[in-house]
Amino acid sequence: MVQVDENDLSLLFQQGIQGNAASFVLLARRLVSRLKKSDPATATLLAETLSSMSSPTRSVTQPVDADSRRGLLKEEMAVVLDHEPIWSPDIALKLGRVIDERRLATKLRLSGLEPMKALLFKGPPGVGKTMACRWLARELGLPLLTLDLATVMSSLLGKTGTNVRAVVDYGRGFPCVLLLDEFDSIAKRRDDERDVGELKRLVTVLLQAIDEWPSTSLLVAATNHPELLDPAVWRRFDLELDFENPSEPAIVQFLRAEGISVTVATELAAIYAGSSYADLRRSAQSAKKAAVLSDRSFEEVLAEEGLTSMAALQESTFLRDVKIKRLAAEGISHRDIAQQLGISHPTVGRVLKKTKGN
Known part of the structure; x- marks a missing residue:
């Protein structure tokens, strides 16, 4: 017969009746951990129930903006990739850890532990952040919800907070992967003097939402500008991927x-060094079409277009560096230069540091 402490059972019932899902799950995990030695079969059954549990408050319909009535997110019930991604060894290792923890969640819960629930993806555009999120959703067999930032962001910042909360609450209602793309747009540093108090309160709303995110689902935030994130954001994530x-x-x-x-791929790799995966895929598609239309070799066209792009990039990089130096000479801060030119803050620092070195 299963032996359960009366106080534990009473607290569990109280939290369930009051609808406090996070507290209910926490108490249930403790109960599973205590039962593991005395009744492993029951502990396993309860752990499996926790792993598959979805909130009773799931919304039937997707949240929409109150004024425009436009949907606040995009939903893919079954993610299909048009190509298999290529990861660096470090990224492959970390993504593998996420998959292992999610698939073996019951085993973790039997030891009173929880799988990762919040990830932060950092890096420049086109390097695979969104692809990695879609890959995780496919591998885990979960629907992918993507926050539509254009709809969520409103001129009325108080409404933006309401929209963000509506999206997160909807995602909490059932096992899923929720992608918060362009995360720096809604999680900016609260010490930025240019931002009004309402935007700072939006960050607080977002932090609370991440804290309350259930371990039965996965939340992924992606950013091109990690330097803009509020310091309090970082400790909310279980794992960061660069x-x-x-x-x-x-x-x-x-x-x-x-x-x-x-042989040809090795030679072309030197030409395309520094390109993102998105750039490579665009170049390959363009070269394939040009090769078909001109009755030429795909490899030949790809090499030719790569050399042309490389020359143009070198010229554009030179002009960018000139602009950075000119703005810096005018006394403009590194951060303001980055915003004006649409580049990252570290890039400005590297260019100016290199100038001083010369």
Whole structure:
């Protein structure tokens, strides 16, 4: 017969009746942990129930903006990828850890532990942050919800907070992967003097939402500008993943998957070094079409377009550096330069540091 402490059972019932899902789950986890030694079969059954449990307050319909009536998120019930992603060893290892913890959640809960529930993806555009989130949803067999930032952000900041809360509450209602893209737009530093108090309160709303996120689902925040995030945001995440442009070996792997020979792929990798995965895929598609239309070799066209792009990039980088130096000479701060030119704050610092070194 299962032996359960009367006080534990009473507290569990109280939290369930009051609808405090987070407290209910916490108490249930403690109960499972205590039962593990005396009644492992019951402990396993309860742990499995916790793993599959969804909130009784699930919304039937997606949340919408009160004024425009536009949906606040995009939902994919079954994610299908048009190609298999290529990860760096570090990213592959960390994503593997996430999958392992989610798939073995019952085993963790039997020891009073919880799987990761909140991840932070950092890196420049086009390096695979969104793809990684979609890949996780596919591997875990969960629907993917993506916050539509254009709809959520409102000129009335108080309404923006309401929209963000509505999206998070909807995502908490059932097992899913929720992607908060362009996270820096809604989780900016609260010490930024240019932002009004209402935006700072929005950050507080967001932090509370992350804290209350259930371990039965996965929340992923993606940002191109981690330096803009409020310091309090960082400790809310169980794992941070730094995405970078692919290395030359990774570019070779990408080109090989596109049907290019090892020898040519190795030579082309040097030309396309520094490109993002998104840039590589765009270049490959463009070269394939040009090759078909001109009756030329795909490899030849790809090499030719790569050399042309590289020359243009070098010219554009030179002009960018000139603008950075000119604005800095006018006494404009690094952060303001970054915003004016649409580049990252660290990039400004690197250019000016290199100038001083010369």
